[in-house]
Amino acid sequence: xxxxxxxxxxxxxxxxxxxxxxxxxxxxxxxxxxxxxxxxxxxxxxxxxxxxxxxxxxxxxxxxxxxxxxxxxxxxxxxxxxxxxxxxxxxxxxxxxxxxxxxxxxxxxxxxxxxxxxxxxxxxxxxxxxxxxxxxxxxxxxxxxxxxxxxxxxxxxxxxxxxxxxxxxxxxxxxxxxxxxxxxxxxxxxx
Numbered sequence: 001x002x003x004x005x006x007x008x009x010x011x012x013x014x015x016x017x018x019x020x021x022x023x024x025x026x027x028x029x030x031x032x033x034x035x036x037x038x039x040x041x042x043x044x045x046x047x048x049x050x051x052x053x054x055x056x057x058x059x060x061x062x063x064x065x066x067x068x069x070x071x072x073x074x075x076x077x078x079x080x081x082x083x084x085x086x087x088x089x090x091x092x093x094x095x096x097x098x099x100x101x102x103x104x105x106x107x108x109x110x111x112x113x114x115x116x117x118x119x120x121x122x123x124x125x126x127x128x129x130x131x132x133x134x135x136x137x138x139x140x141x142x143x144x145x146x147x148x149x150x151x152x153x154x155x156x157x158x159x160x161x162x163x164x165x166x167x168x169x170x171x172x173x174x175x176x177x178x179x180x181x182x183x184x185x186x187x188x189x190x191x
Contacts, residue, residue, distance in 0.1 A: 025048075026047060026048040030045055040063055041063065046065065048068045051071045056075065056077055056078065057078060058079070059078070064083075066084050066087060067087050068088045072092040073090070081099050081102060082101075091112055097117045099119045100118060101119050103123045111133065116138065121140070121141050123140070125145050131150070131151045133150075133153045134154045135153055142163065145163055146168050160176060160177075
């Protein structure tokens with residue numbers, strides 16, 4: 001057998017061995033820990049389904065929850081700091097008073113979610129669906145809302161200081177309720 005032919009013959013077996021230990025879903029031991037203790041920092045809960053779960057005050061800081069389903073779940077007063085929630089479904093979830101500072105919520109579905117008094121400082125919310133969400137008195141300072149859907153969202157009393165707005169422009173440091181955009185720099189060569 002020629003050397004090139006032997007490489008191609010062994011390639012499928014090598015790929016199978018390489019990926020045999022790969023995990024594309026949550027770890028059952030992490031889910032069990034969460035359900036027993038309401039604490040699971042740095043856990044792997046990728047694509048877990050906790051639709052309608054009652055988990056107020058849960059500690060999930062640094063947990064991987066990408067593609068998870070928390071639709072209509074109660075996560076009020078929970079610690080989700082630095083959590084990875086990209087593409088997670090949090091529609092109609094109660095996240096009031098929750099700490100989502102520096103969480104990755106890229107592409108997350110948060111329509112009709114209660115985020116009143118939540119801390120979303122430095123959170124990544126690019127392309128998130130926040131339509132009809134209650135963000136009243138939430139702190140979004142430094143968050144990225146580029147491409148997010150904020151239609152009919154309640155932003156009363158919301159801190160929007162230095163937020164990257166849906167159009168990609170930055171809000172001023174004193175923005176509350178509405179995004180007051182920073183002035184555009186003059187074109188090069190002016191003055």
